[in-house]
Amino acid sequence: MERRDFLKNLCIAGASAVGVAAAGEAEAAHEKKEFVSVLVDTTRCIGCRNCEVACATENGLPIPDNKDKTVFDAIREMTPDQWTVVNRFDTDNGEIFVKKQCMHCNQAACSTACLTQAMYKTENGPVIWRANKCMGCRFCMVSCPFVVPKFEYHSANPKIQKCILCYERLEDGGIPACVESCPVDALQFGTRRDMVRIARNRVADFPERYIDHVYGENEVGGTGWLYLSEVPFDQIGFRDDLSHEPVPALTQEFLYAVPVVFLLWPAFLNGMRYMKTEDEEETQIAEIYNPGDES
Amino acid sequence: MSEFQASSSPQIVPMESDSTEPSSPQIGSIGDFLRFLLSEMKPKGKLITPFNVISSIIVAVGLVLIVIRFVYGIGAITNLDQENPWGIWIGFDVVTGVAMAGGAYVMTFIVYILGRKRYHSIVRSVVLNGFLAYLFYAGALMLDLGRPWNIINPIIGNNFGVSSVLFLVAWHFMLYMAAELIEFSPAIAEWLGMKKLRKVLGGLTIASVIFGITLSTLHQSGLGALFLMAESKIHPLWYTEFIPVLFLVSSVFAGLSMVILEGSLSHKVFADRLSKDLHHHHDDITIGLGKICAGAMFVYFFLKVLVLIHGQQWDLLMTGWGAWFLVEFIGFVLIPLALFYRAVQEENVKMVKVAAALALTGIILNRINISVIAFNWFAENPYTPHWAEYWVTATIICLEIWALRWIVNRMPVLGDPPAWARDMDH
Numbered sequence: 272m273e274r275r276d277f278l279k280n281l282c283i284a285g286a287s288a289v290g291v292a293a294a295g296e297a298e299a300a301h302e303k304k305e306f307v308s309v310l311v312d313t314t315r316c317i318g319c320r321n322c323e324v325a326c327a328t329e330n331g332l333p334i335p336d337n338k339d340k341t342v343f344d345a346i347r348e349m350t351p352d353q354w355t356v357v358n359r360f361d362t363d364n365g366e367i368f369v370k371k372q373c374m375h376c377n378q379a380a381c382s383t384a385c386l387t388q389a390m391y392k393t394e395n396g397p398v399i400w401r402a403n404k405c406m407g408c409r410f411c412m413v414s415c416p417f418v419v420p421k422f423e424y425h426s427a428n429p430k431i432q433k434c435i436l437c438y439e440r441l442e443d444g445g446i447p448a449c450v451e452s453c454p455v456d457a458l459q460f461g462t463r464r465d466m467v468r469i470a471r472n473r474v475a476d477f478p479e480r481y482i483d484h485v486y487g488e489n490e491v492g493g494t495g496w497l498y499l500s501e502v503p504f505d506q507i508g509f510r511d512d513l514s515h516e517p518v519p520a521l522t523q524e525f526l527y528a529v530p531v532v533f534l535l536w537p538a539f540l541n542g543m544r545y546m547k548t549e550d551e552e553e554t555q556i557a558e559i560y561n562p563g564d565e566s
Numbered sequence: 567m568s569e570f571q572a573s574s575s576p577q578i579v580p581m582e583s584d585s586t587e588p589s590s591p592q593i594g595s596i597g598d599f600l601r602f603l604l605s606e607m608k609p610k611g612k613l614i615t616p617f618n619v620i621s622s623i624i625v626a627v628g629l630v631l632i633v634i635r636f637v638y639g640i641g642a643i644t645n646l647d648q649e650n651p652w653g654i655w656i657g658f659d660v661v662t663g664v665a666m667a668g669g670a671y672v673m674t675f676i677v678y679i680l681g682r683k684r685y686h687s688i689v690r691s692v693v694l695n696g697f698l699a700y701l702f703y704a705g706a707l708m709l710d711l712g713r714p715w716n717i718i719n720p721i722i723g724n725n726f727g728v729s730s731v732l733f734l735v736a737w738h739f740m741l742y743m744a745a746e747l748i749e750f751s752p753a754i755a756e757w758l759g760m761k762k763l764r765k766v767l768g769g770l771t772i773a774s775v776i777f778g779i780t781l782s783t784l785h786q787s788g789l790g791a792l793f794l795m796a797e798s799k800i801h802p803l804w805y806t807e808f809i810p811v812l813f814l815v816s817s818v819f820a821g822l823s824m825v826i827l828e829g830s831l832s833h834k835v836f837a838d839r840l841s842k843d844l845h846h847h848h849d850d851i852t853i854g855l856g857k858i859c860a861g862a863m864f865v866y867f868f869l870k871v872l873v874l875i876h877g878q879q880w881d882l883l884m885t886g887w888g889a890w891f892l893v894e895f896i897g898f899v900l901i902p903l904a905l906f907y908r909a910v911q912e913e914n915v916k917m918v919k920v921a922a923a924l925a926l927t928g929i930i931l932n933r934i935n936i937s938v939i940a941f942n943w944f945a946e947n948p949y950t951p952h953w954a955e956y957w958v959t960a961t962i963i964c965l966e967i968w969a970l971r972w973i974v975n976r977m978p979v980l981g982d983p984p985a986w987a988r989d990m991d992h
Binding site for chain 1: 636637638639640641642644646647648649651652675678679680681710711712713714716717719720725726727729730731732733734736772776777779780783784787788791792793794795796797798799807810
């Protein structure tokens with residue numbers, strides 16, 4: 272089951288990386304399973320923080336005051352009760368506002384790390400968290416390259432909190448609350464394939480406006496959220512040193528070795544012990560036939 | 567360590583007046599069994615000793631801290647934060663503790679697979695130490711789990727996260743504890759005087775040894791594999807795709823170094839419980855273990871050099887992090903390796919112990935470096951443990967020592983098994 276999902280994710284990731292050309296007949300059969308995506312155009316964002324308010328309202332979190340502009344004085348991280356934040360960066364090209372939330376990776380490290388499938392990559396793409404399965408080991412937090420999952424350290428019944436891409440709204444045919452709330456179309460929702468195409472087109476059409484890098488297209492094997500920018504991404508709070516290899520691939524070889532060791536090692540150990548016993552028996556036999564030999 | 571030694575008076579006065587040969591009780595009914603158990607629950611030896619007083623205070627305060635943790639959350643007594651989700655409860659108690667408990671699988675390999683009978687007299691105590699280490703240090707994991715009531719999820723039900731290295735490690739911990747318990751169980755049967763049970767359990771030893779070595783190979787390396795996905799967070803001098811292999815190889819000499827130090831300690835503390843065999847061969851055994859440590863450490867050293875050359879990160883050695891790396895690498899790998907080598911050549915028992923202490927320090931450093939210090943090395947506000955995190959760790963150690971002392975003073979662990987049990991093995 273898990274492996275099938277994994278392979279399927281691989282296919283989808285591979286297909287979207289190659290582009291539309293890869294969409295053959297096989298892909299058509301899996302059309303429904305295509306991942307959803309949000310494209311963030313940071314050149315459009317005006318820092319109104321309507322998305323923060325919409326997110327909090329939708330998910331029953333404390334509602335932030337988006338009239339308060341002083342929050343931009345410091346770079347904020349997400350917290351257990353704030354699943355998305357907008358930060359202001361002073362760059363070579365002036366002020367740039369950047370929304371931040373879970374990236375919903377194609378092959379999510381957190382869901383691979385989870386030993387109870389509490390952190391779960393759904394078929395449509397959102398990575399969700401399920402309270403009744405989670406044992407609170409925080410291995411997802413250790414593994415996430417974007418430091419997204421947040422843990423409630425001051426609760427006796429702590430939860431892992433992060434953006435779940437409004438997956439219940441999506442199931443009802445809706446779009447994420449933050450996307451809906453955006454007044455300037457800085458956020459755009461659709462299938463990942465379409466969003467990659469739109470992003471690429473925008474870069475091609477307006478080379479003076481965007482740098483030639485769609486963040487999330489290839490990072491850690493591709494993410495659900497994609498970003499366009501006019502300045503290099505390390506100036507607006509992104510890590511530009513992440514590998515293009517999916518994070519789960521880092522433990523894949525180890526996990527493949529496990530069944531091999533598990534089957535061969537006992538046989539080998541038993542063989543060693545058997546040889547040893549044979550050895551002793553032969554010495555005993557030799558003693559019986561040649562009593563003088565043994566000194 | 568010094569408190570522990572102080573618990574027995576310096577001139578090695580027996581803690582109880584029994585002879586080394588344990589007398590087996592006659593147990594015919596459940597009533598007998600309960601009466602025997604009750605009589606064994608009573609403490610033996612003096613109650614008011616410096617070690618007992620100090621450890622009781624540590625445990626009493628520790629239990630209060632644990633209650634606070636469960637009422638107000640993990641953040642109430644730890645300095646963990648969103649960037650540093652794992653602190654010393656994982657980095658030291660679990661990751662380091664399990665490496666140091668590696669002696670059990672190595673010793674059972676030497677004795678039961680390679681048939682080196684010279685080490686037979688220490689196998690029981692090593693397995694017991696290993697079992698208790700897993701029970702208490704891996705058990706301490708429960709304190710670190712935010713939602714421990716869901717711990718049954720990866721064990722039963724349909725929530726198998728089989729793509730997770732932690733799933734593998736969790737299952738292996740569980741199965742290995744069972745394997746070690748079976749390996750040790752003949753001693754329990756001998757203590758209870760249950761001859762039939764002893765025969766059955768003794769017959770399971772080889773199977774559980776082979777199973778146990780296999781499990782250990784996988785979860786010792788698996789503990790390292792936990793950190794593979796944190797590539798973007800661990801300093802490049804410590805991150806390598808070979809972390810699992812390095813963890814496995816280092817668990818060999820970490821475990822044996824622990825056996826060497828524990829052995830010499832219990833040699834003093836439980837002098838009255840030692841078998842004649844163990845008493846006479848103790849120095850031989852220590853030298854022999856030192857020899858294996860030298861070999862394993864050389865492999866480890868060599869691997870570390872290969873990884874360093876392969877990574878082509880010489881320039882990093884010139885930074886502050888490089889200096890810290892060299893402290894670990896030269897001070898606590900190369901030097902103990904040289905000491906082990908020399909000590910074995912000169913048959914110097916004391917030097918073996920010094921080397922073992924240095925090697926163990928190196929293992930603590932290495933595991934803490936990977937899981938805590940070099941993890942998020944770029945962070946502006948690095949994590950430093952809360953005093954309560956140390957205190958709870960000390961509490962766990964004290965509880966483990968209490969359990970160890972209770973068992974060693976009652977069951978044939980360091981001493982000879984009763985005569986009837988010895989006959990059974992021949």
